[in-house]
Amino acid sequence: MRVEKDLLGEREVPLEVYYGIHTLRALENFPLSGYRVSAILIKAIALIKKAAAEVNAELGYLPNELAQAIMVAADEVMDGKWRDQFVVDALQGGAGTSTNMNVNEVLANRAIELLSGQRGEYSLVHPLNHVNMHQSTNDVYPTALRIAAIWLLKPLSDGCAVLQESLQEKEAEFAGIIKVGRTEMQDAVPIMLGQEFSAYAGAIARDRWRLYKVEERLRQAALGGTAVGTGLNADKKYIFMVNDRVRQYAGIGLARAENMIDVIQNADVFVEVSGLLKALAVNLGKMSHDLRLMSSGPRAGIGEIRLPERQAGSSIMPGKVNPIIPEAVNQVAFHVMASDMAIAMAAQSGQLELNAFMPLIAHHLLESLVVLTNAVNILNEFCIQGITADNERCTTLLNHSQVSVTALVPHIGYDLASKVARIAMEQNITVREAALQLSVLPEERIDAALNPRAMTRPGIAGMPK
Known part of the structure; x- marks a missing residue:
């Protein structure tokens, strides 16, 4: 064990870990969900730490050797190393301070090793004085969340594009199949099966466009705003340089916010993004409900389409095959809609110059992006692409209606x-x-x-x- 100190006193920290006393206290304080902080959020925070170290060295605030060690450690974290060292629960008090300190301590102790020191030897590299120089959790955490969200938006948007294309292919494939159109679960007027799929494609096309446009809302960064957006304790040159450097490393169109006070205290942009994710969830959910209905039976239900058979559907009923992919997508949709409510409540509950509930927003927003991407992909690959139509059944139902x-x-x-x-x-x-x-x-x-x-x-x- 090694002994570390903070303002509350001393604690023993296991020798083998890269985190320190602040992370240890967070582990004790937040045994809440068992959810880990998103790996992509950790990556974004490490990227910011790398950019800050480099800029601080260029401005003469950090020795080059020390800054290089921090940068190497940050690169390792960005590459996925030391994932087991980020141990703080995703749900935590302190507006993300525990996550920021977890990253600071891991980078500091890894940098110390690279400089041939022993973990905990903070006279070489200090988590706060060096790794966190010119920063606050309050400007680092929301900026990292914006970066992480933008990174995750692209694969979701790409997945929607592929799904839209598959739906349009089914629209063309089923263009000649006429069937009963239904309103309020009752027979209504004739419709082409291809026309139904054209409506699904249109909905996903709108979702794709919304996600493409919403990225613009996330591009304002507050780095250098420090605690409340005023820039206290941050060199003016650092403020401009670090935002440029982060944009360069992140590979996205990030820009320094004109009003950093606004960006630090207000979380409405995350509500906006979440709302658009909810809209996609609604469209995916509605489509999945329809697919389950149209494929119901297969003999005692509607049975107009057949979904790809993915696995046996019952432990007691032989031959039963369930619409498991649409069912899974429905559950993702419910989950995302519930997360949207949590994000809205957290965003409106922030007081004055800071929102203390950013960890909840980050957890739900990033998780929604991930699970929606996975849902879009499996719906496309395991369901939509393999759908076939029962033309005879469609005709029979139409003639009897x-x-x-x-x-x-x-x-x-x-x-x-x-x-x-x-x-x-x-x-x-x-x-x-x-x-x-x-x-x-x-x-x-x-x-x-x-x-x-x-x-x-x-x-x-x-x-x-």
């Missing part, structure tokens, strides 16, 4: 069309047969009006020109 009666309304009026529908229902005959029985129109006019394909296009089916 009364959906075509709506096309008679412009010709004979609503009341008489309702009578046709009632006769067809009571006598278990087709709408055509009922219309002929009542002699509502000449036979050729009835056939023209009841052409189901004409009903799937704009205009009045069978109206004489």
Whole structure:
């Protein structure tokens, strides 16, 4: 064991760990969820520490050798090393201070090793005086969250693009298959199966565009704002240089915020991003519900489409195969919508110059980005691409329904069309047969009006020109 000190006293820290006393206290204070801080958030914080060390060396605040050691340690963390050393619970008090200190201590002790010292020998590299120089948790943590979110938005947007393309391919593949369209779970009017998939593609296209545009909202950084955005204890040159350096290393269009006080205390941008993730979750969830309904049965349900079979569906019912991919996507959608509520509550609960609930926002926002990306990918690869249509079933259901009666309304009026529908229902005959029985129109006019394909296009089916 090694002995470390802070303002509360001394504590023994295991020799083999890279973290220090501040992280140890956080471990004791926050045995909450068991969730670990997002790896991509740790990577973003390490990137900021690297940029800060480099700029501070260039400005003469840090010896070059010391700064280089911090930078090497930061590179290692960014490459995924020492992941087991980031041990603080994702849900924590202190606006992210424990996570920031966890990173500071790991980088300091690793840098000490690189300088041939012993862990805990903070006279060589100090977590606060050196690694955290010209910084505060309050400017580092929200900036890192913005970087991490932007990094995760791109694969989600890309996944949406691929999903949209697959849906459009199904739109074309199913363009000639006519079926019953339904409203409020009841038979309505004819529709092409391809038209249904075109609506799904349109929804995902909107989500893709929203995600592409929202990145702009995340590009304002508050580095150098330190505690409350005023820039106390940060060299003016450092403020400009560190934001430029972080942009360079992160590979994204990050810019120094004009009003760092605003960016540090207000978390509405994360609510906005989360809201758009919720919109995507809603569209994915609605589509998944539809797929489950249309594939239900397969013989005692709707059964108009078949989903790819992924695994046995029951431990007691032989041969049963469940729509597990849409079910999983539905659960992701519920999770993201719940996370959106948590993010909104956390954002509005910040007081005065700082939001103390940033760790909750970070946890839910980054997790939502990850699980949505995974959900989009599995829905596309394991479900949408392998969907097939049962054309015969679609035709049978259409022929046994009364959906075509709506096309008679412009010709004979609503009341008489309702009578046709009632006769067809009571006598278990087709709408055509009922219309002929009542002699509502000449036979050729009835056939023209009841052409189901004409009903799937704009205009009045069978109206004489």
